[in-house]
Amino acid sequence: MADNWDSEPTIRTVLQRVLDNADSRTPRRPRSSGAGAQRTLLTTSSSRRLSSRTKTSAKQRSHGVRSIGRLAHIQVIGNLKEQTPRTLVENILITAPKSSILTPEAMVKPVPALQVVQPSRRESSQGSLELQLPELEPPTTLAAGLPASDRKKQRLRLSVFQQEVDQGLPHLQEHPENADAPSLTSSFNLTFATPLKPQSVRRPGLARRPPRPRAIDVGALLQDLQDNSLALAPPGDSLKTPIANLPSDTVLEDTQPFSQPLVGCSPSVHRSLPNPFPTGTEDAERTTGDRTQSSGPGLQNHKVMEAEESQETMETEEPEGSSEDENTSDRPASPQLASSTPRFLQAKRLHSILEPAPPPDVAVLPSETREPVSARLTPRPRTAGSRPRQDSYKAGLNHYAKLFSFYAKMPMERKAFEMVEKCLDKYFQHLCNDLEVFAAHAGRKTVRPEDLELLMRRQGLITDQVSLYVLVERHLPLEYRQLLIPCAFSGNSVFPVQ
């Protein structure tokens, strides 16, 4: 017994010893766990025919069979009634039967044979692990006998598997002494004899999958880094960074789990990148650092600089201010334009607020890449400049025109659609004029919400029956409602401030 252990002082043997010692004290629930054990055994051994028989036999024979009970304990893989450390350890030991999965056919024969020996085994060992060789012997005898007592087939199956695979038949036959070999736990010891054996089968339940998508990580990361080197350069606005990274937005969205929160590029890049690609972040940082520091391709440098500049401009001015810049400067080069429109489109897809960003990008870019593109700039100063503005304006109108088609609930012609856009344009003109008049009437240069309310009252939208807040509640989403309608909070405070 002791020799056995000393010869194989693996963790498993130690654990098994602990378990056996513990088991001797608490042979509980032989029946219920027995059934469960047999079920689990079945799954491991993959021979279902015996299951029914073993179940019935288990119920009959489960009484007083400590070995069975122990096996049941051990094999309560699916039975989570008791999640003690002991049961977990037992489960660990069970899940790592090296030979159980390998030779399912061999199991069938020795199982009935084993069951013959089972009754003899019953009262045997609680804590003592007998010699491996003697333990191996009973299965062989059982295999030779092949009686039809399938009651403990499941239990024996495993042991036989282990034995067969580990030692081979001749080995088993060498020691026909142990008639009362210990219980199944001892049979599990057989596996301990050859711990080196099937590495492949080891602990399927606990196997940790290696982080497989490594190749993707690196590739996607590199690509992201190429485009997002700008994002890393300035620490600032999440709003700004996506602008510069617009060409790579598609890539970003593909690689990262959330597409919408790409608004904050630099924080999100860092945040989301670590989540799926924990290993790649270091590479990312290294490569980005290289990029930003080293000379790298000229375009990337330009991109970085342009991004920084654009972001600085954005930070200093309002978005519409930068759009004014773009209007006044108006020096888009065709390549920048070409890039700006797809960028713009991607921005629109991401975040409508980013629309003003591409034009400033375009404005900043020429300043940076003046030398190479100066030749291209001169032939078309004006026509290209007005195009992005037109596009963005059109896009905004499109937004409302879509709402029109939604409200109408009827199919529309394309011409009708364009008509709607024209009407919206006219409406905006009227709106701005009215607001200007109202603000001037109040002696202000800033248009306040009160002016808007007055306008709506004059339009007939707000009446004595219908107040502004009612309309706000009806038509605006919650986040805007919270901003518009004053609400009392704790501490005698009202938000928004009146």
Next chain:
Amino acid sequence: MALSTTVSQRKQIKRKAPRGFLKRVFKQRKPHLRLESRGDLLVHLNCLLFVHRLAEESRANACEDKCGVINKDHVLAAAKVILKKSRG
């Protein structure tokens, strides 16, 4: 305590208001004026209501003509009426 004056960027608001677009349009037309932060939300509300009324009117026009599709003329006629109403 009190909420922030801006909407968190990470929120996915359905039917978002194109606040940047509205602000830019206003600035382009009236560069000497300023628009408040909450004002553009109300402008958006106004646009929604305008479009709503326009759609209702055009749909009524189309149904009057017993036409299953909204035509350009329907929209034109509706726009005339609604723009007059929204003159303020």
